[in-house]
Amino acid sequence: PSRVGRVVCGVRATVLVHPSLVPGVPEIGSSPAAHGERGGRRFPPLDAPSLSDRSLAVAAAAGDRGAFDEIVRRFAPAMIRFAESMLADHGAAEDVVQDSLVVAWTRIGDFRHDSALRTWLFGIASHKVIDHRRRRIPRPGSDHVVDRACTDPRTDPPRTCSDAAFLAAVDEVLGTMPPRQRACWVLREVDGMRIVDIADILFTTPGAVRGQIARARATLEARLNAWT
Known part of the structure; x- marks a missing residue:
């Protein structure tokens, strides 16, 4: 994963x-x-x-x-x-x-x-x-799609800080993506859904979902290069 x-x-x-x-x-x-x-x-x-x-x-x-x-x-x-x-x-x-x-x-x-x-x-x-x-009337979003790290800060503070900073960076990149592309990536990478199920949920085709996920991954890879 x-x-x-x-x-x-x-x-x-x-x-x-x-x-x-x-x-x-x-x-x-x-x-x-x-x-x-x-x-x-x-x-x-x-x-x-x-x-x-x-x-x-x-x-x-x-x-x-x-x-x-x-x-x-x-x-x-x-x-x-x-x-x-x-x-x-x-x-x-x-x-x-x-x-x-x-x-x-x-x-x-x-x-x-x-x-x-x-x-x-x-x-x-x-x-x-x-x-x-x-x-609705469109407005800039101020909330986070990915929200918190699993690590308990009392047991591993350095890792918690690293994960929190990483998630903040991911969230910033996700916020620049089109909503459908962002949703495809979240459903696949965070929730682990199958491509065919994501297509059913978003009323599109598996091929389109794969394309959206590929573009999202490419964007994240390019923008989060410092974390790799």
Whole structure:
């Protein structure tokens, strides 16, 4: 993996509201008809962290809030990082992901497992990013796409300082890239997604994704020469 892939842990701590608590959103995932049949149902505690993505999706579709909480825990940080890479605005990225999770909660019963749960969630987020970019007034971004190093400064201060400076340099270069190119690189190098899944999320072709990643890598290599 790239140095960024080894160094980056995730995005800053974020508080998201469970979709079922958003006014006007049904109590359970799935269709209104199913809501009428299962509203108010209680579920036994799940060992959610040990469940597969597929099992979590099935449980959430039945209305299990604990299962959906685990889905949020697994995927929301990466979804925010993706949205931020497209919008260059951390606050807007949080809003987009919150809206995306509301959609996911209400439509989880329609998820047919034809693709990975992560790809399905990121596809929803991609639609929301496009909607947001159509509505907003463009402004310079002031937040970071790659945000913190894994190393504990109490145990290895020199490495932590080095990683922090490196990530700051990476972030500066990423900020000069077109949003789609930046998103392709982040999804591949930071989140480790497959090319075909990135293409599905961004509504493009695998060849186009490869081209965007290649250009991003070339830019980073040229601009970060001092770090090699």
